[in-house]
Amino acid sequence: MGFFLEVLAGGLLAGVMYSLVAIGFVLIYKASGVFNFAQGAMVLFAALTFVSLLERGVPFWLSFVITLLAMVALALLIERAVLRPLVNRPPITLFMATLGLSYVIEGAAQALWGAQVHGLDLGIKDEPFEFAGLLLSQFDLFAAATAAVLVTTLSLLFSKTRIGLSLRAVADDPLAALAIGIRLQRIWAVVWAVAGFVGLVAGLLWGARLGVQFSLSLIVLKALPVLIIGGFTSIGGAIVGGLIIGASEKLAEVYIGPLIGGGIENWFPYVLALLFLLVRPAGLFGERAIERV
């Protein structure tokens, strides 16, 4: 039983890391209806920029600020060069555009900073310690706390500020929002910048765990099932979805994996998400599309 709980707790905490990436998706999907495949590339870009600055002797907080500014600049550029010309196109077209975008960002990040693996030390030990009889990783707890702070900040931003109000208006009905004078393009830029910030946080945590390298951009593939389970439009859903994926993935690896040869964590989340989809096509917290024939 203790072992089971330990796997479960480890999985839940790993799931928080997936949620961090998924939140960036949800933000963009809510505000602009774009399924942003480039989120993984943005995570990679942020982490690479940060770590390269750090290695050049720039202090921690200054690197953070510079990277954040870079992400904001990137968001403005994306809004201008990709989103604006593609306005009113089918969502599939926008998705494919973000595929191209992820190629551009990945290529640019590696062209700028090189393709070698960088170590990143945030000063938090990735060692297990004993808590209530369970072995937990300090780093995982730190990640979970970061996620909690992030989600609280975001929900405060959404509910208490003027820009948050416009964001919710755009998410609710873009046309009505336009009609009352909300500048859609500015909102998009803001949302992409916030998603860039979330990407930076995710990039730092993932980078500290895996090393800052190209495979960071592949975590987008881990976030996709999370979104499916949680629903594309709910930040809470992204968290819950992440927890479900993280826990079930680890449990499946430990308990089902040995039966069929192991290495199943690549596809298991997808099969799980598929099963979820068959029961709830809009995810746990997604908006149900009403359709009649």
Added chain:
Amino acid sequence: MIYTEAGQFSIRYSHDRRIFRLRQDRIGITALLLFAFAAVPLLGNDYWFSAILIPLLVLSLAGLGLNLLTGYAGQLSLGSAAFMAVGAFATYNFQLRVPGLPLLASMALGGVMAAGVALLFGLPSLRIKGFYLLVSTLAAQFFVEWFFTKFGWFSNNSASGVISAPPLLILGHDFSNPVGRYLLTLAVVVVVTALARNLVKSELGRNWMAVRDMDTAAAVIGIPLLRTKLLAFAISGFILGVAGALWAFTYLGTVEPHGFDLARSFQILFIIIIGGMGSILGNFLGAAFIVLFPVLLSQLSGSLLSGVIDAGQLENLQKIIFGVLIIAFLIKEPDGLARLWQIARERARVWPLRY
């Protein structure tokens, strides 16, 4: 003037149903096929066959498979490489385990297996759409790759799931040299393309387009969504499976499951975006672009900027250019190179007048 339909009337229904209705088109395509089958084997060298023409043809075929599903039936898929892998591995096993089965028959059976797998992963398309469907095809992508790596039986227990080409013998002729492999690939591609072209002109093709444009409306006018979508998955899977077998056996010769990874699926998706969705010709243009562009880029950088850009940077540069091109095509010409070709043809029709 050089290109006009003036004086060419359809006086029978069968004329209307021709693949190429204009005489110039028919002459052109015959000349092109004659050139490809008779002249190219004499003119080309081994480098051209092995490194450019064969991958170009195979990728065109793979693009065709995905285009039927995505461009015509409107079902986005990121699992193309998985279906190619199924085709390749099934063909290999049919050759290995059924003695005396002709090579082409194994390829066709491999395609049928891929169609079956595609059908299975297409089943959720009845209930889910759009991005959600990506999950199903991505599940196929990761599952198939894992499956062939994990279960050695399918690769005859070779190390890390590598399979090698069986002898390419058809009716006693050996097609193992570069020219032979080229001709074999070309023949398969031409036949499958002709079939696909007829298919999209048929009722099924029209149903696909109706489902793509608005599936609720399609259901309202009585198109069976279930059958139409599943047929799209199955036929696309078949073509991708055949393409996978060709990729493994006439192009690479030896392939491992990771040769059919997500990057390959993206590559095929890019072919149809750049070439043109919902176009048969587009697959060939897109594949030509994808195959020739990196060669061209490395040649250019080699001759113009020798030594300035190293190989790693060149790869990054190539990635950036591809990404930019995809965005540019989606913005400026969503119908891809095929549309540009069509515009050029329209111009040629009225030349030297403007309209």
